[in-house]
Amino acid sequence: MGIDLPLIWAVIILFGIMMYVVMDGFDLGIGILFPFFPAKEDRDVMMNTVAPVWDGNETWLVLGGAGLLAAFPLAYAVILSAFYLPLILMLVGLVFRGVAFEFRFKARAGKRRWWDAAFIGGSVTATFFQGVTLGAFLNGLKVVDGNFAGGPFDWVSPFAIFTGLALVAAYALLGATWLIMKTEGELHDRMRTLSRPLVWAMLGVIGALSVWTPLTHAAIAARWFTLPNLFYFAPVPLLVGGVVWRLLRDLRGSGHASPFVLTLALLFLGYTGLGISLWPNVIPPDISIWQAAGPPQSLGFALVGALMIIPVILMYTAWSYWVFRGKVRHGDGYH
Amino acid sequence: MDSLTLARVQFGFTISFHIIFPALTIGLASYLAVLEALWLRTGRKVYIDLYQFWIKVFSVAFGMGVVSGLVMAYQFGTNWSNFSRFAGGVTGPLLAYEVLTAFFLEAGFLGVMLFGRERVGPGLHFLSTLAVAVGTLVSATWILASNSWMQTPQGHEIIDGRVVPVDWLKVIFNPSFPYRLAHTVVASYIATALMVGGAGAWHLLRGRDNTRVRTMFSMALWMLLAAAPIQALIGDQHGLNTMEHQPAKLAAIEGHWERTPDGEGVPLVLFGWPDMEAEVTRYAIEIPRAGSLLLAHSWDGQIPALKDFAKEDRPNATIVFWTFRAMVGLGLLMIALAFWGLWLRRGRQLFSHRLFLRFALMLSPAGLAAILAGWYTTEIGRQPWVVYGLMRTADAASPQHSASQVGFTLALFVLVYFVVFGAGTAYGLRLIGKGPSSDEGDLPLHGGPGELHQPMRPLSAAHQGLDAEGDLAAPGAK
Numbered sequence: 001m002g003i004d005l006p007l008i009w010a011v012i013i014l015f016g017i018m019m020y021v022v023m024d025g026f027d028l029g030i031g032i033l034f035p036f037f038p039a040k041e042d043r044d045v046m047m048n049t050v051a052p053v054w055d056g057n058e059t060w061l062v063l064g065g066a067g068l069l070a071a072f073p074l075a076y077a078v079i080l081s082a083f084y085l086p087l088i089l090m091l092v093g094l095v096f097r098g099v100a101f102e103f104r105f106k107a108r109a110g111k112r113r114w115w116d117a118a119f120i121g122g123s124v125t126a127t128f129f130q131g132v133t134l135g136a137f138l139n140g141l142k143v144v145d146g147n148f149a150g151g152p153f154d155w156v157s158p159f160a161i162f163t164g165l166a167l168v169a170a171y172a173l174l175g176a177t178w179l180i181m182k183t184e185g186e187l188h189d190r191m192r193t194l195s196r197p198l199v200w201a202m203l204g205v206i207g208a209l210s211v212w213t214p215l216t217h218a219a220i221a222a223r224w225f226t227l228p229n230l231f232y233f234a235p236v237p238l239l240v241g242g243v244v245w246r247l248l249r250d251l252r253g254s255g256h257a258s259p260f261v262l263t264l265a266l267l268f269l270g271y272t273g274l275g276i277s278l279w280p281n282v283i284p285p286d287i288s289i290w291q292a293a294g295p296p297q298s299l300g301f302a303l304v305g306a307l308m309i310i311p312v313i314l315m316y317t318a319w320s321y322w323v324f325r326g327k328v329r330h331g332d333g334y335h
Numbered sequence: 336m337d338s339l340t341l342a343r344v345q346f347g348f349t350i351s352f353h354i355i356f357p358a359l360t361i362g363l364a365s366y367l368a369v370l371e372a373l374w375l376r377t378g379r380k381v382y383i384d385l386y387q388f389w390i391k392v393f394s395v396a397f398g399m400g401v402v403s404g405l406v407m408a409y410q411f412g413t414n415w416s417n418f419s420r421f422a423g424g425v426t427g428p429l430l431a432y433e434v435l436t437a438f439f440l441e442a443g444f445l446g447v448m449l450f451g452r453e454r455v456g457p458g459l460h461f462l463s464t465l466a467v468a469v470g471t472l473v474s475a476t477w478i479l480a481s482n483s484w485m486q487t488p489q490g491h492e493i494i495d496g497r498v499v500p501v502d503w504l505k506v507i508f509n510p511s512f513p514y515r516l517a518h519t520v521v522a523s524y525i526a527t528a529l530m531v532g533g534a535g536a537w538h539l540l541r542g543r544d545n546t547r548v549r550t551m552f553s554m555a556l557w558m559l560l561a562a563a564p565i566q567a568l569i570g571d572q573h574g575l576n577t578m579e580h581q582p583a584k585l586a587a588i589e590g591h592w593e594r595t596p597d598g599e600g601v602p603l604v605l606f607g608w609p610d611m612e613a614e615v616t617r618y619a620i621e622i623p624r625a626g627s628l629l630l631a632h633s634w635d636g637q638i639p640a641l642k643d644f645a646k647e648d649r650p651n652a653t654i655v656f657w658t659f660r661a662m663v664g665l666g667l668l669m670i671a672l673a674f675w676g677l678w679l680r681r682g683r684q685l686f687s688h689r690l691f692l693r694f695a696l697m698l699s700p701a702g703l704a705a706i707l708a709g710w711y712t713t714e715i716g717r718q719p720w721v722v723y724g725l726m727r728t729a730d731a732a733s734p735q736h737s738a739s740q741v742g743f744t745l746a747l748f749v750l751v752y753f754v755v756f757g758a759g760t761a762y763g764l765r766l767i768g769k770g771p772s773s774d775e776g777d778l779p780l781h782g783g784p785g786e787l788h789q790p791m792r793p794l795s796a797a798h799q800g801l802d803a804e805g806d807l808a809a810p811g812a813k
Binding site for chain 2: 051052053062065066067069071073074077078080081084085087088091092094098101102103106107146147150295297301302305306310316317320324
């Protein structure tokens with residue numbers, strides 16, 4: 001058979017996770033920014049910019065999990081047992097954040113601050129532990145006979161903690177630039193001001209990770225810094241520099257959508273760099289996508305559906321974003 | 336407790352919470368689609384008022400269903416990694432199809448359904464409601480295909496200690512799937528009808544008698560009248576299917592230990608206490624030959640007995656015996672409510688008979704309770720297998736987690752779920768308690784998405800009439 005099913009599935013899952021990061025990223029970012037905007041009116045607007053779409057955004061995370069189980073059951077079993085605690089803490093965060101969307105508007109005024117706190121805490125917790133999981137994943141997992149063989153706290157490391165904080169910064173920038181696009185007036189201006197230090201934080205984070213990762217992971221260093229790979233991959237850091245320069249310029253200017261688009265580009269580049277570092281392993285340091293793949297009958301059956309349905313999903317998701325296009329205003333009823 | 340027991344408790348706990356919300360969203364999504372269709376056809380304002388009222392309850396239930404479902408999707412890997420590795424080849428693609436065909440559909444159109452009524456036309460908005468309703472049903476289809484395969488597996492081979500699907504049609508349309516799907520979907524409709532009816536009864540008992548309350552109460556009772564008797568028939572057929580494919584489960588449900596001699600017939604144990612140690616059902620109250628009649632549909636037919644199976648292959652009869660009876664008992668009460676309601680309609684007493692209204696109010700959570708009881712029956716009855724006959728539950732757990740680790744996450748879930756879902760239930764009940772107001776269906780005067788959900792939106796003075804006359808409000812209706 002000429003079709004490399006594990007390869008196609010790896011691409012689908014990578015695409016799904018990227019969709020998750022860019023889409024849920026900005027709505028998690030809104031929760032991370034909440035503490036800086038204590039006024040109820042501002043918070044209402046911030047939340048309402050994502051209320052119609054956040055649920056669809058989060059579904060990409062479920063697709064990531066389901067796709068992993070369908071195509072790479074071994075990886076699903078190993079990764080989820082290895083990151084038992086951080087993943088469950090992430091889920092708990094998502095539970096609080098998800099219900100806050102509904103509860104916040106249904107609670108009496110006195111209770112609203114509790115759901116605001118749940119929204120903030122949930123967003124920060126979920127983001128932080130996603131980052132921690134990513135960092136620990138890069139560090140590699142101890143696998144013996146197809147089972148995770150490490151301890152329950154193997155994921156704790158300075159690198160993983162730093163990755164967690166890095167993701168909080170990244171999502172915050174995504175959220176801020178999303179709100180630049182979706183709001184107007186004073187809130188818009190404050191987002192613009194807030195975005196600039198976030199861009200610098202982001203640049204620092206990317207820089208630190210770019211140095212730290214190859215220093216501690218010889219295999220990743222070899223991937224990037226040998227010839228001819230160095231020439232192929234050189235555009236990644238160069239593009240990062242270019243995007244950051246444009247982003248800082250546009251934040252001073254008057255672009256409404258461009259800061260968000262540029263931040264997405266930045267995240268996409270980081271994600272690409274990550275993919276380059278890991279390829280073709282689904283469980284670092286040494287289990288490849290082909291070794292972890294499920295039976296071809298399972299991959300093939302699920303692939304038919306994925307290839308037919310994902311384009312349709314992208315179409316109606318785009319339609320739903322289009323329906324809710326434009327700025328979200330402070331409701332007149334609030335004043 | 337060891338980590339296996341804790342993992343089972345954790346699974347049971349998280350899914351018990353989760354199952355409530357999809358059941359309500361399946362029923363409510365279809366109910367909302369019906370309401371909007373009726374509004375578009377007749378232009379009667381009462382339907383859009385009810386739509387806008389129940390959509391708030393729906394959104395609370397949906398939100399809780401999403402977040403608790405997210406936990407489920409990851410739990411197979413965190414606590415049951417051996418099961419995922421063994422059976423992921425079958426359950427993985429089914430779950431992937433559920434995400435692709437159902438979750439995205441629901442989530443994608445939910446935004447338009449909740450916030451988009453003033454942004455898209457009535458036709459597109461109805462299509463969005465329909466898409467969400469269809470999504471909930473498609474979701475049920477895939478998840479029950481997966482669960483049914485675990486109950487009655489077929490269409491696979493075992494190669495190198497892993498399940499390899501060979502015939503997907505056989506995997507999906509496994510022997511118990513049609514019964515389980517029908518039973519669950521009808522149960523969701525019944526549970527929703529009971530909740531909507533109970534809400535109507537509560538308002539009627541408090542003297543809030545208006546077109547909206549009457550309409551929802553009446554619709555709920557018609558739904559119950561249609562669905563509850565059908566459910567009894569489906570349940571009966573499901574029972575026969577269980578007898579054929581999961582005989583040990585059926586024997587446990589019946590509390591039936593030993594085969595009776597030929598020609599004698601099997602009695603039906605109404606009540607009793609199946610004692611797993613002594614291998615008898617104590618204090619049994621029996622109807623002679625009724626067991627044969629009910630299950631073999633003959634006077635002296637045999638049914639499987641628990642002693643046919645080795646001790647380690649028997650499910651816990653003490654539990655499933657009682658959960659099954661709870662489900663059936665509640666079902667009989669529901670049928671009684673439905674027919675009593677039909678009787679009262681003749682004398683035009685449906686909205687005023689206080690005893691009947693109290694009965695309807697009392698039964699409002701009965702549908703959800705019956706779903707839980709039925710779910711315990713079928714899942715605990717499957718034990719000691721996680722995939723019937725193929726993999727034992729004891730071999731399915733993640734081997735590397737200590738009891739303290741699983742215990743910690745269990746405690747965390749208990750804490751979080753009680754806070755979150757306790758609050759959610761309180762908000763849902765408060766919404767229901769306020770009842771649908773006469774300006775419910777009016778479009779808001781100001782603001783962007785999300786404002787429809789804000790209780791402080793200005794009350795409109797128009798449309799205060801409570802009667803059906805003059806309540807036309809559909810676009811184009813006169």
